Amino acid sequence: KCAFAPSAMVSDACVSYGTINKLNDEVYTLLQTITTETDFFSYYRLNLFNKECPFWNDANSMCGNIACSVNTIESEEDIPAIWRSEELSKLEGPKANHPPRRVQETRPKERPLQGMLGEGVGESCVLEYDDECDDRDYCVPEDEGSAGKGDYVSLVDNPERFTGYSGEGAHQVWDSIYRENCFMKTMEEELQDQTLNMPLGGLQAVSDFRNVLQKESQRLDGLPLDNECLEKRVFHRLISGMHASISTHLCWDYLNQTTGQWQPNMQCYKERLHDHPERVSNMYFNYALVSRAVAKLRKHLQSYTFCTSDPVQDFDTKQRVNQLADVLARPPRIFDEEAMFQDPSAHGLKEDFRNRFRNVSRLMDCVGCDKCRLWGKLQVNGYGTALKVLFEYDETKNGENPPLRRTELVALINTLGRISHSLAAARSFHEAYEAGQEHA
Ligand code: FAD
Secondary structure (H helix, E strand, O other): OHHHOOOOOOOOOOOHHHHHHHHHHHHHHHHHHHHHHHHHHHHEOOOOOOOOOOOOOOHHHHHHHHHHEEEEHHHOOOOOHHHOOOHHOOOOOOEEEEEHHHHHHHOOOOOOOOOOOOOOOOOHOOOOOOOOOOOOOOOOOOOOOOOOOOOEEEOOOOOOOOOOHHHHHHHHHHEEEEEEEEOOOOOHHHHHHHHHOOOOOOOHHHEEEEHHHHHHHHOOOOOOOOOOOOHHHHHHHHHHHHHHHHHHHHHHOOOOOOOOEEEOOHHHHHHHHOOOOOHHHHHEEEHHHHHHHHHHOOOHHOOOOOOOHHHHHHHHHHHHHHHHHHHHOOOOOOOOOHOOOOHHHHHHHHHHHHHHHHHHHHHHHHHHOOOHHHHHHHHHHHHHHHHHHHHHHHOOOOOOOOOOOHHHHHHHHHHHHHHHHHHHHHHHHHHHHHHHHOOO
């Protein structure tokens, strides 16, 4: 509950909840208009269908999905097809293929790509030219391990909301993210370590085992372990905050299958967020981290060319993005990236951190629902871009910084838009919940 106390500080960030709420009130509408009203930020290129899950084979994944969705489908027999999870997971709207490299090289930038992007959408606003991947990236490039470069998808036509994707398939992905891709040890590894270090056996073993169980339950509950260093905690907070943000959106835009209305679901909020204040706190942490990354790009964005086919819209997009970066760059700094990866004993930690985050991005290909995969990929790319900007980018230098791709910028701003919306929704839920308690 302290996650909503205005003066309480967000752990591992140098800011209070109240300050973030005020900042969010200021940029909320601006962010929503940037992400929903500009062509540049509302089309995203990604490889949604051509990549296989690299961690378990498709047969297993399908098996898990079918097993977990049998009940759902059976119980949904009586409701219209459009309400079924399968339908809710499908993508909406026109989708444009990425043009092959040869076509990109020969076609002048200004020429519109008729018929592929939907009416009124200029090519240069959505077309991305091929570029090389960089060692300093925190996400795997979208074309890794596949032939194509992906498709353009409208984010506005496919809002992040309840899809009905759940059960074993979804749990397997979350579990893998927390279990395999965090720095935390698994129970088996802990036990192995404890056994190796066990001096006396007997009572000592019992107390050690109790510790292990306590840590394991803490870990399964999504709580970071006590003795973790800052970097490991940050990794955990990022993942948990992203998970909480996704949960907030599906609770906020939930399908009431009795009335057929899309509406907020208080019970969903209570179970997934209200009863776990540390998850809400991790969303605030993510807000601080991502908005600091956008602030760090302020100068870069002032000279960024958005596109050229619709000068009026381009000018407007740039004005809004610069305004956003100006507000976020105002002192005080709300996240101090310089405190991380400083300890000499943490040698190799940054690379480990980056590799683990890349694995999280690979895991997104194991998500068995198209819309969830779209938003999962976008947000992981957004957080990966924020990490790249925070840890690999020096705003005082020119020429030596890693390149920032269009997809990365689109993902970064949309991810901030998502967390911004989550914080507003969580506050609204919280207020309604408290009011309900008072009346009860
Ligand atoms: P889950 O949310 O699946 O959580 C599994 C376990 O993780 C919980 O039991 C708990 O122990 C732990 N946990 C939960 N939240 C946190 C947290 N914030 N921090 C730490 N630990 C936590 N469904 C939709 O309807 N729409 C979507 O757009 C959508 N996108 C998704 C994207 C991805 C990448 C994934 C993997 C799933 C997505 N889902 C989406 C499914 C959704 O996230 C849940 O998995 C599903 O609703 C089932 O929820 P659940 O209550 O069983 O717990």
